[in-house]
Amino acid sequence: MNDAVVTSGRRRLYRTAVAAFAFAVAGGLAAAVGYATESTDELLGLGLAVALTGIGVGLVAWAKFLDLDEHVAQRRDRLATTPVEQDELDAEIDSTIELFGRRRLLLGLSAAAILSMVIGFVGPLGSLGPKPRGERRRTSWRAGARLVTADGAPIEASAQPFGELVTVFPDGAVGLDDSQVIVMKVPPAQLTARTAAGATADGWVAYSKICTHAGCSVGLLGVDTRPPETLTQLVCPCHQSVFDPLDGARPVGGPATRSLPQLGLDVDAAGFLIATGDFDRPVGPLAWDEA
Amino acid sequence: MRRRGVVARYVDSLQSRVGGGSFVGKVLHKVFPNHFSFLWGEVALYSFVVLVLTGIYLTLFFEGSQQPVVYDGSHEPLQGVEVSSAYESVLRLSFDVKGGLLIRQMHHWAALIFVGAVALHLARVYFTGAFRRPRELNWVIGYGLLLLALAAGLTGYSLPDDLLSGTGLRIIHAVILAIPFVGERLTYLLFGGEWPGTDIIGRLYPIHILVIPALIALLVGGHLALVWRQKHTQFPGPGRTEDNVVGERVWPSFAMKSIGLLFLVAGVVTALGALFHVNAVWLYGPYDTAAATSFSQPDWYIGFLEGSLRLFPPWELRVGRLMINNVVFSGVLIPGLIFGALAVVPWIERRLTGDDAEHHLLDRPRDAPGRTALGVASITFVAVLFLGGSQDVIAGTLNISIGRITALLQIAALVAPPVAYVVTRWACRELAGRAGPERTERAGVITRDAGGGYQGADADDDAPVEAAQR
Numbered sequence A: 001m002n003d004a005v006v007t008s009g010r011r012r013l014y015r016t017a018v019a020a021f022a023f024a025v026a027g028g029l030a031a032a033v034g035y036a037t038e039s040t041d042e043l044l045g046l047g048l049a050v051a052l053t054g055i056g057v058g059l060v061a062w063a064k065f066l067d068l069d070e071h072v073a074q075r076r077d078r079l080a081t082t083p084v085e086q087d088e089l090d091a092e093i094d095s096t097i098e099l100f101g102r103r104r105l106l107l108g109l110s111a112a113a114i115l116s117m118v119i120g121f122v123g124p125l126g127s128l129g130p131k132p133r134g135e136r137r138r139t140s141w142r143a144g145a146r147l148v149t150a151d152g153a154p155i156e157a158s159a160q161p162f163g164e165l166v167t168v169f170p171d172g173a174v175g176l177d178d179s180q181v182i183v184m185k186v187p188p189a190q191l192t193a194r195t196a197a198g199a200t201a202d203g204w205v206a207y208s209k210i211c212t213h214a215g216c217s218v219g220l221l222g223v224d225t226r227p228p229e230t231l232t233q234l235v236c237p238c239h240q241s242v243f244d245p246l247d248g249a250r251p252v253g254g255p256a257t258r259s260l261p262q263l264g265l266d267v268d269a270a271g272f273l274i275a276t277g278d279f280d281r282p283v284g285p286l287a288w289d290e291a
Numbered sequence B: 001m002r003r004r005g006v007v008a009r010y011v012d013s014l015q016s017r018v019g020g021g022s023f024v025g026k027v028l029h030k031v032f033p034n035h036f037s038f039l040w041g042e043v044a045l046y047s048f049v050v051l052v053l054t055g056i057y058l059t060l061f062f063e064g065s066q067q068p069v070v071y072d073g074s075h076e077p078l079q080g081v082e083v084s085s086a087y088e089s090v091l092r093l094s095f096d097v098k099g100g101l102l103i104r105q106m107h108h109w110a111a112l113i114f115v116g117a118v119a120l121h122l123a124r125v126y127f128t129g130a131f132r133r134p135r136e137l138n139w140v141i142g143y144g145l146l147l148l149a150l151a152a153g154l155t156g157y158s159l160p161d162d163l164l165s166g167t168g169l170r171i172i173h174a175v176i177l178a179i180p181f182v183g184e185r186l187t188y189l190l191f192g193g194e195w196p197g198t199d200i201i202g203r204l205y206p207i208h209i210l211v212i213p214a215l216i217a218l219l220v221g222g223h224l225a226l227v228w229r230q231k232h233t234q235f236p237g238p239g240r241t242e243d244n245v246v247g248e249r250v251w252p253s254f255a256m257k258s259i260g261l262l263f264l265v266a267g268v269v270t271a272l273g274a275l276f277h278v279n280a281v282w283l284y285g286p287y288d289t290a291a292a293t294s295f296s297q298p299d300w301y302i303g304f305l306e307g308s309l310r311l312f313p314p315w316e317l318r319v320g321r322l323m324i325n326n327v328v329f330s331g332v333l334i335p336g337l338i339f340g341a342l343a344v345v346p347w348i349e350r351r352l353t354g355d356d357a358e359h360h361l362l363d364r365p366r367d368a369p370g371r372t373a374l375g376v377a378s379i380t381f382v383a384v385l386f387l388g389g390s391q392d393v394i395a396g397t398l399n400i401s402i403g404r405i406t407a408l409l410q411i412a413a414l415v416a417p418p419v420a421y422v423v424t425r426w427a428c429r430e431l432a433g434r435a436g437p438e439r440t441e442r443a444g445v446i447t448r449d450a451g452g453g454y455q456g457a458d459a460d461d462d463a464p465v466e467a468a469q470r
Helices: A008-037 A042-065 A083-101 A104-120 A122-126 B006-018 B021-029 B036-059 B085-095 B100-127 B136-158 B163-178 B183-191 B200-230 B250-275 B300-311 B326-343 B345-353 B369-388 B391-398 B402-433
Strands: A072-075 A147-149 A166-170 A181-185 A204-208 A220-224 A231-235 A242-244 A250-253 A265-267 A273-275 B068-070 B082-084 B244-249 B317-319 B322-324 B444-448 B454-458
Touching (some): A083 A104, A104 A122, A204 A273, B036 B100, B036 B200, B036 B250, B085 B100, B100 B136, B100 B250, B100 B300, B136 B300, B136 B345, B163 B300, B163 B326, B183 B200, B244 B250, B300 B369, B300 B391, B300 B402, B326 B369, B345 B369, B369 B402
Antiparallel strands (some): A166 A181, A181 A204, A231 A242, A265 A273, B317 B322, B444 B454
16 A cells, blocks of 8 residues: 555554554453452453453454445346246246145145144143142131231231331241232221221231232332321332222222222231131232133 | 465365355455444344353353242342342352353343344334335344344343342233233243242243244344345435445455444443443342332333333223233233234335335435334334333422323323324425435545655545535
8 A cells, every 4th residue: 555645534543443452452451450350340341341342443443444435336136036937936836736736635634644743742831830720819818817927926906006018928828929918007997987897907907918900019008198188008119009098908099900809807815916718809910700 | 376375275275175255255245335324233233142142151150940048148138038049149140250240231231232222223224114125024024033132131131030020020920811811821831830930930041041042043144134135225325226235345344344343332331231230139139029119110121011001091891701901901902002013014004105116225214204203103102101111210200299190191192192293294394395414425536646646545534525416
């Protein structure tokens, strides 16, 4: 290449490429040093980033330095087949149809054989999971089961209102997903009649913690004490469904359409909260025939 | 005859055995047109390369199992906590494997960029009409790649078994469960029984590291082969016609720049992985089915699906014993409509315009007002859903009630797309009527050298000369 025609722009590109590759060398070495001496990944990562970016910039600058920003025109051949080729193809297809079409029985049977073979392989796919047998409609709650926290501690009915939600499980099934329940204590007068009917004890109410919309855990209790009335709401943090715990946890906002199933409560001889039985309907989101 | 170099001798040796010399020549001289918007596909491909390489490293440490173990690694807040093997292995990789956190974060950043580049590439192809005959098939392949990219992201996001990923899986479970007739059976097959079971992580793992990447590689191969066979589209310009391709030859300029881009993408991903925490699963904690956290957000590309679930009003349909659940509408039908329409874009356009001719020259978006307006309206709809996916964060930031933001976005989802359609179509027509920016081409300049001879060279970039406007 003749030096005289090397413009200042190209000289700059040359210098850029040289500098970029030099940085890349330094970056790779810095990464190696970083790995050997540092306890964190920062220097390692930055060194590698410099090495990779340096190579990238170097290559692009090199390509531009070679001054290959060219405009070459290439002919675009028609993709469609010529009439002659089309005729040959048609003839080939015709003869194939004739060749195989004569033996209808063989054709039909071979297709049936392949189909039945495929059906045969559906069985093993079914082994991926058992048939649903109504497990989803039952939980571990039984009449007399004590409500215990994740630590296994039972709830004293005489305890003062917590002012917050407590997550409980049936005694002996702590952590079991479908049995998670939220329990809270409110002045009994605040509860609507249908909420209180046989299902509360000393102002305690308990609901399934699984959101009826998409199954997240309804973990937020919002209390708004601003006049005119105190609002108490359960909120699901995933899709912002809102339930009213004073009125059977019916949905009052967000996408949920069904209330949270309520757990009937009672107090045992020792003064601890117990369940009066399982939920009266499936918990969480439902399949098409479970409503 | 002069002695041939070592490279040439190896080339000779290979050619004498497998032939193909003329093919290689054709490959090296293939012409590719240049435009910045053509780079998105390359960026997607190269982030996939980064994903595969970093992903292989991750598989050497990750345990795809929900077996409970007690964490005893060096991250103190979680010591003594019972977690799944999967979660434990991710913590070990992040805290006790030197370089592990870097590679893990590179993998996650590359995934975010991968889906983004695929989306931008798709937008480019749509708005310039590159999907028209004869490229409908490649549109469908690209569409398949978009679905696979989303599936790869979703399955990968679910693997660490942290609180956010577990919550995400739970929502997916609810959506599948709601599918009429087959939903419950499907969830049992996928999860190996009742939610949550002990199988799902172990099943998503091979799907994420084998099935989906293999399918992506296969479709990428087909995608590129078709680009090769049909040749790249180009924007109209001086000397460019339906019967040619004007641009750079593959070797060396296009190849050098493209390989340079590969390194640049990898460099940016590495810098992000080194400097910015992403998916800090140790902060979320292990998945606990009785816990959920507020302000939880999925990765960006799932945001519009999350928004659909959040914004859809509390409706469900009951016909006798049959119930069409709320999440059937918001989690199945709306995404189904979006992705269904996307799949058949070339045929919708053909039906609307009646144009079935071959097109190798691209439209500027303004030159096809209807198509551009439809695209902008669709993007607007998806963008409203995306905002809906973080409506709690927006409400918290603006200090407005969530209910009000939700109502506002519900209205916007219905009103904004038609408005965007009308405005875009008007803007396109306005712009199309105007003369565009003057097209500039680098003109050849003759330089006189020291010896008195003349030689051609390109002008400096600073001195463009106007060329004929098209």
